[in-house]
Amino acid sequence: GAGVSQSPSNKVTEKGKDVELRCDPISGHTALYWYRQSLGQGLEFLIYFQGNSAPDKSGLPSDRFSAERTGGSVSTLTIQRTQQEDSAVYLCASSPEPGLAINNEQFFGPGTRLTVL
Amino acid sequence: AQSVTQLGSHVSVSEGALVLLRCNYSSSVPPYLFWYVQYPNQGLQLLLKYTSAATLVKGINGFEAEFKKSETSFHLTKPSAHMSDAAEYFCAVSASGGSYIPTFGRGTSLIVHP
Numbered sequence: 161g162a163g164v165s166q167s168p169s170n171k172v173t174e175k176g177k178d179v180e181l182r183c184d185p186i187s188g189h190t191a192l193y194w195y196r197q198s199l200g201q202g203l204e205f206l207i208y209f210q211g212n213s214a215p216d217k218s219g220l221p222s223d224r225f226s227a228e229r230t231g232g233s234v235s236t237l238t239i240q241r242t243q244q245e246d247s248a249v250y251l252c253a254s255s256p257e258p259g260l261a262i263n264n265e266q267f268f269g270p271g272t273r274l275t276v277l
Numbered sequence: 278a279q280s281v282t283q284l285g286s287h288v289s290v291s292e293g294a295l296v297l298l299r300c301n302y303s304s305s306v307p308p309y310l311f312w313y314v315q316y317p318n319q320g321l322q323l324l325l326k327y328t329s330a331a332t333l334v335k336g337i338n339g340f341e342a343e344f345k346k347s348e349t350s351f352h353l354t355k356p357s358a359h360m361s362d363a364a365e366y367f368c369a370v371s372a373s374g375g376s377y378i379p380t381f382g383r384g385t386s387l388i389v390h391p
Contacts, residue, residue, distance in 0.1 A: 164320070191377065200286075202367065202383035203321075216378065251320055255377075264309050264328065264371055266379070268320030 162186070164269035166252050172275045173242055181237040181272045185254030192235050193255070193266065194227060198248040206250075209235065242276045249273050279304040279370045283382035291390045296340075296355040298385050300368030303349060309371040310351040311379065312342055316364045324366075327351060338362070363389045 165184045173179050185192050194206040205219035209229040220226070224242075229235040239246055253266040284299040302308055309328050313321040325336025332344045342353045351368060365386050371379040 193378070195381075203381040205378055205380075208378050210377070253321075264377065265311060265323045265326055266321075268313075268322065270318070270320045 164252055164254050164267050166250075166269035166272050168272060169270065170273045170275075172277065174277050175244060176241055178238065178240045179242055179274065181239075181250050181252075181274070183235045183237070183252030183254075183269060185233065185235070185252070186267055187233075188256070189254035189267070190232070190257050191255040192229055193253045194235070194237050195251045195253065196221075196248045197251055197271070203251065206237070239274075242274075244276045247274055247276045279308065279372050279380050281368050281370050281380050281382040283366075283368050283385050285385055286383065287386045287388060289388040289390065290358045292360055293357050296353070296358045296362065296387065298353040298366050298368075298387065300342075300351045300353065300382060301349055302351060302368070302370045304370055304372055306372045309379075310342075310344060311369040311371070312336065312340070312351075312353050313367045313369065313381075314338075314364050315367065315384075321367060324353070358387075358389050360389050360391065363387055 167182045190211045192209040195203040207227045208216040224240045227237045249271040251271045252269045255266045280303045282301045311326045312324040314324050315321045324340050325334045327334050327344045335341045340355045365384045367384045368382040369379040
């Protein structure tokens, strides 16, 4: 079956512009995560959606970052007034219903490489 | 709270040599532990995971890892490195019964020399 997909694969924007990054999780996966991966850094957690619960936004670095998940499926990460330090690879991952040990792994998309000039 | 430490941002081995990538964790509850691999310009994919069923876990591509509670470690090994193993490797910990947001280590880049 299809894996996690992300679009666009690459995005170049000018400082101050807004960008939207899209994630299509695996069908039926209730959990969805966004991460940021900067050069030479590990994965920085941004936001977590689980079913119809309120998202965990504790990782968002500033109020310029926001995310939505519509219909429990597709998610969009929006960065407003982009800054050069926002340049990174943004990874999305989905997971089946958490709470079951065997299902706790994450399935990652290929990422969106964002470059802010 | 949970955390992961991967010792060594880069590990270099010769083809055919033993691969050892180190991961130490801290968790206040029994952990789930994972190793993921990331090839250039790709997302992460699961190599193996520990979920308390067995302390020695075998994964894909000949990798395995052993959970050692007394040492709070989950080191990744492979007896004989192949050129195709060159990639970034991430260790992650997730707390059972708690938050399902895993914590990732900073990653170890494995370099394989011919």
